[in-house]
Amino acid sequence: MNRGVTQSAPCRRLSVGNTYNLRDIGDYQVADGARTGWGRLFRSDAAWFTSGAELADLSLRTVIDLRDDAEAAALPTGLDAFVPNVLRRPLDPRPLMSTVSANSPDPLGELYTALIHERGAELATIVADLARPGALPALVHCAAGKDRTGVVIALVLSAIGVPDDVVTTDYALTADYLTAEFFAALPTESGAADPADEAFRGARPESMAAMLRVLSAEYGSARGFLTGYGLPNEAIDHLHSALTH
Template sequence: MTTSAPLRRRAVGATYNLRDIGDYPAGSGARTRWGRLFRSDAARFADGADLAALSLRTVIDLRDDAEVAALPTGLDTFVPAVLRRPLDPRSLLSALNGDSVDVLGELYVALVRERGPQLARIVADLARPGALPALVHCAAGKDRTGVVIALVLSAIGVPDDVVATDYALTTEYLTPEFFAAVPTESGAGDPADESLRGARAESMAGLLRALAADHGGARAYLVGHGVPDEAIDHLRTALTH
């Protein structure tokens, strides 16, 4: 169903978790194309040599001002459009059930319920003609990035179990070495907080179930928040073959 190497994980820049979402089934015999949409943690890119292989036209940075200041990527030097689209999940954490067995799953549901307009704008950004190839990243490439990529994949017809498995691949790359290497201010998470460091497939599966129950699925959720049907159709065409 998925593979972690060599095509899925891309060793570009000083990243730990830069991955291609190609070769996933997307219904009616279609599959997602390699080299069109990438997901990643934040990293510094000293030069554009490795980055050139991705041919990026758009980068969507989901971090807030403090995170960007703590770890500037330099991507605006090499990519035509670098869009700042902060999602700020930390403000939602205090309202969650601290005793939950799946804090991250609850956080993801809270994100889609409280950040609908922002999430819709991000998907619309990706659906613009000429926007791809694109990279979506936050600090660790796990939570905010995970929700955005899940919405995109689910909206274009990728099955829930595949979406959840793609999300869970993060556990292979966000090692203790990753958390030790990034500054705390970068937003990548507190290395001592195990409840926020994981990437269980069930956390993402729970979000997808909530989208189905509350909205009829990711596509209907995005349309309900202002993304035109034709934009999602364009995104599916651009991402699949």
């Protein structure tokens, strides 16, 4: 197990609603010695919630839905009825599939790098949403909680100083929860990165590590990437304070 990652922590994966991949990103170490707090930021696949009681323990103030309108219509979550601020921030990866090499040994790594290169402004807006005073506790989700959500959560964790090996291990936990049955049940409009293709179903730490290397090489860091797209350093500092203890 990588340092700073507690896979067996009782609060890591949550059984709320009809979710496969709802997780709390609490208790991860940060470079300055702090740790992320439990109950402040969650990541998930899309699921239907039928009552506020299901969500009461999460105390959500913000939901960021990374799906487009067609995806949301195909699989509504019901979260609008129970959470004060539900934001649609579409990050459809399908138009970027043409950038992935046909024989790539790491197609997901290439896809995540393409998201960084082609969706920088959108990603900075999403992190800005999370950095707003009073935005937390928040949930970030897409269809599977793996690709788009994985990139967003990796950016957040890396920007506040969580080491790369912890970020990649958090991402890779997804592979434990998304079964073949999950992918088979996804609607055609899901927007998940070609779920019929086995190469896009996994969640290997190497794929997220490839994206983090690009951030470091081309922008200096995740913080440098986000500030380059207009997010103030002060907003990232606030997010660090809001997420850690």
